[in-house]
Amino acid sequence: MRTTLSALVFIGLAGVCFFGYHALELMVVSVLAGLFTDMIANRIRQEHQPGSKTHSAIMGLLVAFTLPANTPIYVAMIGASVSVAVGKHFFGGLGHYVWHPALIGRLVVQLFFGKELSQSTGAILSREHIFFGDISNAVREMSWFNLDWLSTTCHDVAGFVAEQPAYMLRSLKSLTPINGSPDIGQYMLEHLPPLSNCLIGAVPGSLGETSALVIVVVGLYLAYRGYIHWQLPMLFIATALIATVLCPVMVDLGPSAERVAWFPALTADPLVAITYMTYQLLSGGLLLGAFVFMTDMTCRPITRQGQLLFAICAGVLTVIYRYYSSIEIPCYAAILTMNTFSPAIDRLTRPRGRKDKNRR
Amino acid sequence: MILRKLYRLDSDFHGGIYLRPLGNTPRVDFIVSVDYAEELYLPLTTPAGETLEVSVKPGQAVQTGQLLGGDAQGRYLYAPRDGIVGETKVIRNSEGQSVLLVLKKSSRAEIADGDTNDQSDQIASIGSLQLHGQQLSVEQAIAISGIIEPDTGMPLAARLAEFVGNDVMAVVANAAPVEPSLNAPIAILHHWSEQVFAGLGILKTYLKADSAVMAHPRRVTFAKQFACEWDVRCVAVGEKYPQASSASLLRTLERTGVFRRRRRKTGAILVFDVQTLRSVERVVLEKQLPTRRIVTVSGDGVAKPAHYFVAIGTPVKYLLDKSGKYPDASSVVSGSSMTGKAIDIDSAFIGPISESFIVLDHVAQLQPERCIRCGWCLDDCPARIDPARMLQLIETRQYHRAAGLGLFDCLECGICSYTCPSRLRIMDEIIKAKQILRGNSDNQALRAGSTKQTLRASSGKQTPQANSTRQTITGEEES
Numbered sequence: 001m002r003t004t005l006s007a008l009v010f011i012g013l014a015g016v017c018f019f020g021y022h023a024l025e026l027m028v029v030s031v032l033a034g035l036f037t038d039m040i041a042n043r044i045r046q047e048h049q050p051g052s053k054t055h056s057a058i059m060g061l062l063v064a065f066t067l068p069a070n071t072p073i074y075v076a077m078i079g080a081s082v083s084v085a086v087g088k089h090f091f092g093g094l095g096h097y098v099w100h101p102a103l104i105g106r107l108v109v110q111l112f113f114g115k116e117l118s119q120s121t122g123a124i125l126s127r128e129h130i131f132f133g134d135i136s137n138a139v140r141e142m143s144w145f146n147l148d149w150l151s152t153t154c155h156d157v158a159g160f161v162a163e164q165p166a167y168m169l170r171s172l173k174s175l176t177p178i179n180g181s182p183d184i185g186q187y188m189l190e191h192l193p194p195l196s197n198c199l200i201g202a203v204p205g206s207l208g209e210t211s212a213l214v215i216v217v218v219g220l221y222l223a224y225r226g227y228i229h230w231q232l233p234m235l236f237i238a239t240a241l242i243a244t245v246l247c248p249v250m251v252d253l254g255p256s257a258e259r260v261a262w263f264p265a266l267t268a269d270p271l272v273a274i275t276y277m278t279y280q281l282l283s284g285g286l287l288l289g290a291f292v293f294m295t296d297m298t299c300r301p302i303t304r305q306g307q308l309l310f311a312i313c314a315g316v317l318t319v320i321y322r323y324y325s326s327i328e329i330p331c332y333a334a335i336l337t338m339n340t341f342s343p344a345i346d347r348l349t350r351p352r353g354r355k356d357k358n359r360r
Numbered sequence: 361m362i363l364r365k366l367y368r369l370d371s372d373f374h375g376g377i378y379l380r381p382l383g384n385t386p387r388v389d390f391i392v393s394v395d396y397a398e399e400l401y402l403p404l405t406t407p408a409g410e411t412l413e414v415s416v417k418p419g420q421a422v423q424t425g426q427l428l429g430g431d432a433q434g435r436y437l438y439a440p441r442d443g444i445v446g447e448t449k450v451i452r453n454s455e456g457q458s459v460l461l462v463l464k465k466s467s468r469a470e471i472a473d474g475d476t477n478d479q480s481d482q483i484a485s486i487g488s489l490q491l492h493g494q495q496l497s498v499e500q501a502i503a504i505s506g507i508i509e510p511d512t513g514m515p516l517a518a519r520l521a522e523f524v525g526n527d528v529m530a531v532v533a534n535a536a537p538v539e540p541s542l543n544a545p546i547a548i549l550h551h552w553s554e555q556v557f558a559g560l561g562i563l564k565t566y567l568k569a570d571s572a573v574m575a576h577p578r579r580v581t582f583a584k585q586f587a588c589e590w591d592v593r594c595v596a597v598g599e600k601y602p603q604a605s606s607a608s609l610l611r612t613l614e615r616t617g618v619f620r621r622r623r624r625k626t627g628a629i630l631v632f633d634v635q636t637l638r639s640v641e642r643v644v645l646e647k648q649l650p651t652r653r654i655v656t657v658s659g660d661g662v663a664k665p666a667h668y669f670v671a672i673g674t675p676v677k678y679l680l681d682k683s684g685k686y687p688d689a690s691s692v693v694s695g696s697s698m699t700g701k702a703i704d705i706d707s708a709f710i711g712p713i714s715e716s717f718i719v720l721d722h723v724a725q726l727q728p729e730r731c732i733r734c735g736w737c738l739d740d741c742p743a744r745i746d747p748a749r750m751l752q753l754i755e756t757r758q759y760h761r762a763a764g765l766g767l768f769d770c771l772e773c774g775i776c777s778y779t780c781p782s783r784l785r786i787m788d789e790i791i792k793a794k795q796i797l798r799g800n801s802d803n804q805a806l807r808a809g810s811t812k813q814t815l816r817a818s819s820g821k822q823t824p825q826a827n828s829t830r831q832t833i834t835g836e837e838e839s
Contacts, residue, residue, distance in 0.1 A: 297734045351766075353766035
């Protein structure tokens with residue numbers, strides 16, 4: 001527990017770097033709300049379990065990671081409390097819950113406060129104001145066509161307001177047609193940040209989801225320590241990427257907004273498809289979900305084959321939710337769906353004993 | 361090791377873990393022959409809990425190899441050396457009480473005066489056909505000598521009798537060490553390879569098996585010409601932890617393909633350990649009774665771990681002092697460090713199936729927590745059962761459901777308890793459940809759930825009480 005918590009702090013640091021001290025406030029408040037709720041719940045249940053407090057702190061921190069930077073503080077508090085009280089303790093506490101508590105908290109937050117949270121543009125601090133800037137002062141509106149975070153400076157306000165890649169990828173609107181098929185390449189150039197920005201996390205989004213590099217490093221470290229099996233996130237990501245390319249995307253074509261199915265695999269220019277795939281990988285909660293949420297020990301299947309099945313189905317479901325449903329948290333919804341099936345997967349893939357006939 | 365797991369370069373069984381040696385490894389080129397000059401305390405209590413009938417009187421002078429006692433199931437006790445029989449002593453240790461026959465040392469004059477036995481007891485009359493007197497068949501020789509197999513505690517003759525008429529496909533010699541620091545089989549192969557191969561060949565001929573296989577660890581060297589002479593195939597196996605368990609060894613051998621080209625497809629494969637094979641050869645070819653055993657003393661609580669060739673009845677304390685046991689070493693475990701049992705040093709004596717003693721420098725006393733469903737026990741289980749689910753079923757007392765899920769497939773290797781991050785005592789609970797289902801314990805005590813009563817009421821070697829001593833020791837071992 002403590003190792004996981006100290007590893008997750010690094011992801012939190014990346015969030016604080018790009019979103020300022022308001023992000024730090026959100027994370028601290030979530031952790032404290034989680035701990036407080038855990039204390040009350042343990043008193044009510046008269047239960048004392050050694051790892052429970054640290055685990056609740058982790059759940060609070062994870063709820064904060066899934067919230068965007070403009071979240072009010074009371075929303076984070078409610079999310080963390082609900083995740084620990086309902087997601088964890090209602091279902092039996094550490095070791096016995098069915099769904100990931102932080103995802104339950106995020107789902108409840110989305111149901112009640114969803115309208116304020118999901119916007120097409122988000123704020124991010126500029127290079128000079130990292131760690132200490134005030135995110136509410138980041139008001140310069142720019143489009144990604146002429147904004148590269150690594151080189152653009154901003155002195156009068158704290159940062160920029162630009163389009164969120166997760167949102168823009170899901171609402172492919174007003175694309176100019178070229179030879180009857182949508183011009184995704186131009187769209188990506190105009191509305192999506194450069195890939196280097198996505199990699200280090202300099203894009204607007206949720207607090208913990210943006211910095212791909214830090215998430216991957218933390219995930220690989222946890223795999224090295226033996227807390228998670230590396231095959232699980234790898235298979236999830238691979239399946240999601242393959243499904244991204246194979247499934248048809250519904251795009252709105254031209255000013256008349258006719259809906260057309262675009263198959264990324266059949267694009268004339270393969271570089272466009274690969275770039276599109278990479279954006280899908282680095283946006284939204286895919287990486288954080290793969291390395292952190294899916295590998296929680298209690299709600300994933302316990303057998304190795306079961307975990308692989310879990311990962312494959314979750315990857316496919318993520319892409320299906322992203323393309324064909326309008327839920328704002330598609331990756332987390334996919335993980336929650338597969339958590340529902342994980343006892344059944346356990347029963348399906350349970351070890352069946354030795355098969356050798358010549359036993360002594 | 362990670363690479364092997366990724367690419368399956370070794371042909372070992374599924375699961376299992378690689379253990380590091382506990383303390384220094386005893387050298388395989390020395391086997392120290394120990395002649396204990398004081399009184400020997402020969403055990404009369406069998407591993408199953410019964411007592412042998414004594415066929416000599418106190419004060420009687422006996423010679424080396426004379427029958428001292430036996431029972432109807434084929435277990436016999438012979439005198440390791442000349443001496444005068446003393447009284448029987450009853451001592452209490454953690455298993456309950458055990459009865460010992462004292463054999464005092466004597467001078468030559470007393471032996472010449474002592475008279476031979478003249479009982480009419482049937483057991484004594486079989487034994488008094490001294491091996492030197494007559495031509496005995498292999499079956500009779502093994503039955504008379506009372507060789508006992510270490511892992512079941514039953515006489516070897518009983519097992520051979522069960523299989524001699526049926527199909528036996530192969531006999532396997534298991535020379536894989538239980539742990540890295542318990543490398544007695546390697547030492548025996550190093551010193552007495554001819555005897556081991558001869559024993560395997562004898563059993564192969566007697567059981568009319570198709571083939572004989574010697575499974576040895578990769579780095580051991582021994583004289584290969586005896587293998588050719590007795591028509592034994594040598595197979596190198598890896599050193600993963602329960603390789604010495606016969607089930608895992610059979611799995612490994614099937615993966616290496618040594619049984620692939622065979623005349624008949626059915627039949628049993630019997631696994632014997634190396635010391636038993638040597639005893640068979642000694643009994644059949646040289647008419648020497650198995651009164652001396654090779655015992656390993658190792659661990660990080662002794663200065664000089666070694667293998668000893670020692671008579672049955674020697675006090676364990678003598679061997680520990682010879683190995684340089686540190687005075688503040690916390691406990692001595694009989695067996696391996698994963699499945700062994702802590703013993704009381706002052707009341708422990710070498711028995712007919714003693715194999716090893718591990719001295720531990722310090723033992724952590726850690727409390728178990730709740731299962732966090734990490735799945736490490738399930739990944740490493742060599743018997744492919746689900747230890748976490750077993751534990752859950754056993755704790756809610758659904759023993760028959762656990763048996764339906766493969767409770768009796770458990771090898772009792774202790775890997776689940778060893779890798780559990782919550783330090784749950786999974787192997788202990790599984791062993792208790794097996795005892796309940798077999799019905800040879802006091803059911804009331806077990807239903808009450810009291811651990812102290814359980815320890816007192818359990819039976820002996822067949823289902824050994826276990827604590828994973830690499831990790832914890834229960835506080836109630838002295839009860």
